[in-house]
Amino acid sequence: MLGPFARGQGATAGSIPGKPDLRVLSERPLNAETPAHLLDDAVTPAARMFVRNNGMPPDTRGIDRLEWTLELAGESCVRPTRLTLRQLQERFEHQTLQLQLECGGNGRSEFSPSVPGNPWTTGAVACPRWTGVRLRDVLDYCGVADDAVYVAYESADTHLSGDPERQPISRGVPVAKALEPESLVAWAMNGAPLEPLHGFPLRLVIGGWSGSVSGKWLTRILVRDRVHDGAKMGGQSYRVPCSPVAPGATVSDGNMCIIGSMLVKSLITFPESGACRTFGEAILVRGHAWAGDLGVRDVFTSIDYGATWQHTVLRPPANRLAWQQWSTWVAPPEPGYYEVWARAVDDNGVSQPVVMPAWNPRGYLNNACHRIALSVT
Template structure:
């Protein structure tokens, strides 16, 4: 009697490892989708596929791509129904359909923690931050002194996890498997970081920053994260020390009472529960710096290979990306729907978005959407448009953005790296009409 067992593989695993073979095994498909293969796929998807002839071979339909496991949702007072990415530390992603607000409400703001959430400040206005290192006059300022001494500014600023889009990589990279929802664009009020640094008197040797916060690593050994950036980014107008979010005190989960906002760059630089910034002559070497942490390959490496990151570079401006907010993935529309008004958001790190295009025929044709200018630099941009649907059936809305330098979202995640940064492939949302 044999002790060998047959290992069942999911459709997602089959397509990940060998898409062409998966087509044959799952649907009996060879080349163009037709006949029995078309009938089998249509039955699985719940309707006919009007643009079946345009569907690329080896493409797993978007309706099936997320796997059979239902996502787990966050249950937390004061927060919307976010998708759980991890419980310890707590991380949760905002579904794209909840990112429809021009200004992200606090309850829909994604959650990204690297360690333990500290206890709330007993007296927020007495919270102290320190500026030291390569400065002439080290400063220690309370929140009250910060607000009273420096000009307050209010800006809509995007903040995005450096690993946003990580789930797009094949093979899978390490870390939370974010979709597109580790992004927000709240309205932040605070003081310009450069005003505070100038008050401390920057020395000529001040070329980099190092950021510190009150959150500790889950092991209780040292800080949860401590990152830094080039002084040029620190001196930009939109890099601020924030004290309010959407006109209210910052919620504890999002860094109260004081946090940094470094828009357009990985959110790990936007130190929560901010306590100290040091100016340095050399790059900071805190937790989350060096190696493969928040760094990308200068030259492509073999996907799935190990790498020390010795020839990687720090991730700075985030890549162009877009989300569809008007219709949730898997939406069912009434029979006879022949036109659909759609909308979403798009952003491009330090750059702006010049175009958004949408396809409903598996990328055979693309249609330009209207893209609004940002209300201020580093805010995301609203896009809108209308698509035509020729009949009832299964459709996929593909959408891609192009930045102000002409770079558009690729068809597949590029520049694979061990910790999964910079993945920004074209997104797909499945809808069923009738």
Template sequence: MGTGATPTTYALGLSRRQLLATGSVAAVGAGLGSGGSVREANAQQAAPSGGAPAAQQQKGPQHLKFPGKDEGLVVLGDRPLVAETPESLLDDDTTPTAKFFIRNNGIPPETVDVDKWEFVIDGEVDKPVKFTITELKSKFPNVTRRLVLECGGNGRSFYSPPARGNQWTNGGVGCAEWTGVRLSDVLKAAGVKKSAKFTGHYGADGHLSGEAGKVSLSRGVPIKKAMDENNLLVWAMNGQPLPIIHGGPLRLIVPGWPASVSAKWVTRVWVREKEHDGPGMGGTSYRVTINPMVPGGKTDEKNFRDLESMPVRSIVTSPANGTKLAAGTRELKLRGASWAGDRAVKFVDVSTDYGATWVRAKLSPPKNKYDWQRWTASVKVPSDGYYEIWSRATDTANVAQPHVAANWNPQGYGANPMHRIAVLIG
């Protein structure tokens, strides 16, 4: 970006009008072994016998039609555009850009001028600073890291009763290679004052109302987290210029925490002397309960805290849910991924008998901190028939995934039940 023959202005591909009005998504039927089986089987985990979450009442998943994106992605909302990645499409060590989930809060810019893009740090600093992307590249060490980015509402569809918001299963996550500069290096260049307590992040996306100047989302983090050397201001994703749909030409990556703090199309970080109060902060926004509340009960906002480190999670990425295997198959080769917010994964266990017995998976080390950890396992089954494969990760604090989504909250954050898929042999 911004060098040689690389175009300095690029477009989103579809205009907002095209995206929202004509053919941005195509409905497909759901059936065993289709993309629909993943979503429906996972949605059933959220409902006890006799209950059914809203996701089950759909005729089938809406599959994404978007330039450069895999058509296997499932659309959860089209204003703003939100699409998740079925677990079986997350089988790569590094998530390809085409398979990376989409989560927008406002209206993305349709075109951007990379050479003129500016990023500002101001507020509780000794000297406010402003940099173009070219200046960021030349003035600070460039780094590439493979980092998990996960929506705070990932797993929301597993709550019962249903929580508000996009009904994510496990697909609001991806682990790409990001290239940029450390946010901490740029903050140090501005000189963070001792009075600094929090950051506020601002992007160039427009509000869904279309009202000029109205901010769609502005979240932030405590200054200690902001200074983590793993936070990046990135301009490249998987070795290519960062696509507009993923926040290009410049975005924040704050790994381990809800992706809502990783501002897309970032233009400003405001260093503040108090907790940030932008849209998306306070109330029940991106917040979980302090003391457990009655599911579906009355909300007491005093009983909520910000969701910070994301909970431990593992998924089965191969085989896909609904896979049919040949008669006589007696060994299942399993693959998956696991991650744990600010922590690391200690081990992953898998079961084919509803949790009666467990097999320890082989866990690969992360490439760097905040990378996900891939796992493999080989399990034997006694006969042909229907089998469920469960995966359960445990983090370095010995916290394991629960059997069902725990700690219900009205906006459905932090749900991380064990992943379950089904296969049929014979």
């Protein structure tokens, strides 16, 4: 029986303004994913970027975005200070990079036994162009002490409970990741100011890691002398078992480790799953591939359930931490039902698994091969 990934099943389309084709997975908080065939653009348009929230977005209507203030603080911040968006734009060199973001739980719906959380299929991934300044330059401005361990964020969104003392999410990354030249404090996406659902007026973009570290509606950057202990950093949030466990196992918080780089993965964006094609005609298949902090070495496709694999044409990324486009032609040997499978291999030679990867209690890091259905007549 064809699995949900190939059938393209998920929640029904909702009515998010400007995003009519996204599938709404939850309304409070609002979370929505993009069907795979709508992610065919090389650069993801705002209308097709997934929506991920842990709390309630702030009301930023009518604000003067240039006066939005970012505080730089923390135990290991040498010179705590505040900068407006205007000052960020005036004092630091601007950067525009195409950077891929993926929710850590993308693909959660495929785990068995099922796990709690948004039932993402394949659509919690995007790769727009972001404009801002390097986080490294901002950190150099305030000074990073020798004992610094983590760089974290706080944001203007509110907890679902409405309690102003509770944060919905406040995560971070090790200093080395924060200092990479691709880590940005961004105010624009695809040449336009950030949209409200994507962090207007200011956000972090930390490519290659779980999207949860790319805080939206950014108000504070904290340079910590320890692993950050904000909301959604402890317990089992954005963590997987430190050692493999059996499906359905109970894992204590102490045996869960923080997710770092995302894993190698690929997506078929054309044709749409369920497409019909005429026998005897070669069929164009294309998509994207990415590998967290690494690049992608190869992408293969199969039309015989993984019995044989064929190389695809793989393009280089626009820059480090952008996804890579791939394409190929397939020729089914006779009329009938087929599945196209895609499998990427990263720079270290590590491949996507054909079957589901190791089960974990929160359903993170599913990088199993993507599959679509084809009917050839």
